[in-house]
Amino acid sequence: MGTSGTRSARERLVVIGGDAAGMSAASQARRLKGPDELEIVAFERGHFTSYSACGIPYWVGGDVGDRDLLIARTPKEHRARDIDLRLRTEVTELDLDRGRVRARDVDSGAESWTSYDKLVIATGARPIRPELPGMDAPGVHGVQTLDDGQALLDTLARTRGRRAVVVGAGYIGVEMAEAMINRGYEVTVVNRGEEPMSTLDPDMGRLVHEAMEGMGITMVNGAEVTKLSTGDDGRVRAVATADAEFPADVVVLGIGVRPETALARAAGLPLGEHGGLLTDRSMRVRGHENVWAGGDCVEVLDLVSGQQRHIPLGTHANKHGQIIGANVGGGYATFPGVVGTAVSKVCDLEIARTGLREKDARRVGLRFEAVTIESTSRAGYYPSASPMTVKMLAELRTGRLLGLQIVGREGAGKRVDIAAVALTAGMTVDQMTVLDLGYAPPFSPVWDPVLVAARKAATRIRGAG
Ligand SMILES: Cc1cc2nc3c(=O)[nH]c(=O)nc-3n(C[C@H](O)[C@H](O)[C@H](O)COP(=O)(O)OP(=O)(O)OC[C@H]3O[C@@H](n4cnc5c(N)ncnc54)[C@H](O)[C@@H]3O)c2cc1C
Secondary structure (H helix, E strand, O other): OEEEOOOOOOEEEEEEOOOHHHHHHHHHHHHHOOOOOEEEEEEEOOOOOOEOHHHHHHHHHOOOOOHHHHEOOOHHHHHHOOEEEEEOEEEEEEEOOOOEEEEEEOOOOOEEEEEOOEEEEOOOEEEOOOOOOOOOOOOEEOOOOHHHHHHHHHHHHHOOOOEEEEEOOOHHHHHHHHHHHHOOOEEEEEOOOOOOOOOOOHHHHHHHHHHHHHOOOEEEOOOOEEEEEEOOOOOEEEEEEOOOEEEOOEEEEOOOEEEOOHHHHHOOOOEOOOOOEOEOOOOEEOOOOOEEEOHHHEOEEEOOOOOEEOOOOHHHHHHHHHHHHHHHOOOOOOOOOEOOOEEEEEOOEEEEEEEOOHHHHHHOOOOEEEEEEEEEOOOOOOOOOOEEEEEEEEEOOOOEEEEEEEEEOOOOHHHHHHHHHHHHOOOEHHHHOOOOOOOOOOOOOOOOHHHHHHHHHHHHHHHHO
């Protein structure tokens, strides 16, 4: 086993994970400190760096024509900025006492230790893949990485049948349902939850369910997959639940992810109840002066509930990386936490949420009013005004906004950002009713749907108080 452990006058930063959080951290640190002051070594076990997994559904669905468009910065570009990037190299052990990591070349199996002065853990998340018969059969695909996306596209190119089953109806599941529709497949979505999009309350999830059925997608809710049947050729043929079997020429998994923290756990680093690394506000791992962590492998503070949560989203991973890079590079930056904002779509249906659902609020002992309103994306008389449903939660007595969910057509989803800002600012729904939002008939009714919901919530709170 080789070593690259000799310390020189300059510091060495070692980064584990070459995507959003890891390479943002490396790039930001490099912006602040040149190669004379800081050596940066980044390990990535895959073939790609700085890629957008978020774009995979649109690449598979054909909206994005070329895989390379999803790559924000190539290995060559990183190396040109004096980042010693080691692709196809997996870190297999952290030795915190001696300040070094053990890495293995995935292709040759060769191992070596690399010492560090500062360490960034950005290992992301691991897709959940239940141990069921047939799960590894050809024709069954995850969509976590670009390699996964390519493998799925290769399967689609070879497959003559046109029946796809998507397992899971979170945002990745619904986005992949759209991708498969766009590829001309007959799509069935098998979902364990009561309704799709469990990040919404069930009454709002119901709207997604109905809209997806209206798009010709067969929705099977409240159903746990028990096995994947295969044909004589070993390829997947059907997805079975306790009550039924759904024929499948291809199966796409979107069941969710868990923090990839096996290395951190083995090294004794602090993990939270969701299995993610625990950091302070500078993204430094709690109790470890020279170790930072960010992205899908960490837990974050939910500013609305005050609880730690695991919210694996690229929007957070990129910010974490920037903040880590700033701190490692000698600056000062902090990550305050999140309010839980997310937006996605299935065909022309936009789905958005921020803050707490009813069950989240109850779990932390908050009492609230929940209101739901119907409105439109533009002035009612303006051509192509489309309907949307907005649900808002506000705390009893204080009137503080607690959460917002939107299901609608074009122009609905990004309205959630109004509520994300209001939540961050700790606004009451009463204060929101007079927010100075832009208005003209092509963009919204004179009372924006979010303000209509705020007015209704404020009236309820006053009535209840
Ligand atoms: C299909 C899909 C759609 C998505 N859509 C959205 C969206 O619309 N909006 C949004 O905000 N987020 C979205 N996300 C989530 C987003 O992609 C992730 O939150 C983001 O990629 C997390 O970045 P990360 O750097 O923390 O982890 P990852 O992107 O998972 O990167 C971690 C990297 O570390 C490497 N690695 C892990 N362990 C080791 C090791 N031991 N040694 C070496 N390398 C290692 C992995 O190979 C990987 O490349 C989507 C994800 C998927 C899969």
